Amino acid sequence: DAEITQSPRHKITETGRQVTLACHQTWNHNNMFWYRQDLGHGLRLIHYSYGVQDTNKGEVSDGYSVSRSNTEDLPLTLESAASSQTSVYFCASSAGQGIVEAFFGQGTRLTVV
């Protein structure tokens, strides 16, 4: 069965370190997304990609970057981790670009100390 997986599931890192969260999907979807979820804020879009070599900023992109070198993967990099980036991160993929059915990973809980 097709799936979308995130790794690691939990990570603790120190302020200032570079961190990369992995997202891998086997749906063969062109569209992939990264969100963060914090109490009181719901899900907020960080970056998204409509295909290989395409990346776009979402509403909370400062301090984050993504790259899309193949269809399956969209890694999220925190260039210099800050305590404000402590959050739960979700990756998703979809076949369409509008309000369609998207499939989410299980999430990565990141703690920056």
Next chain:
Amino acid sequence: LAKTTQPISMDSYEGQEVNITCSHNNIATNDYITWYQQFPSQGPRFIIQGYKTKVTNEVASLFIPADRKSSTLSLPRVSLSDTAVYYCLVGDKNTGTASKLTFGTGTRLQVTL
């Protein structure tokens, strides 16, 4: 992207029918109404989508009046396992940007015995 308004939280007893209403006064002609469900410690999952009148699947029903300015997600005979956050999204499913896959804070449904 049409702005949506839904209750912050709702409580229900097991076995009751739960109706969650979403207001979307500025819905556009091409917009669809989509609901996602998020269980604790999991990513959201798509549950239902509709354009007008009524849509029903194995999980829920979606009622959309003729003016489409609101919609109601109906969960029949809820169980404890329906405790989750429910998100209402409104937007064009055929075109657009990933910003349309934007989640608000949703409605937190708590089901008790």
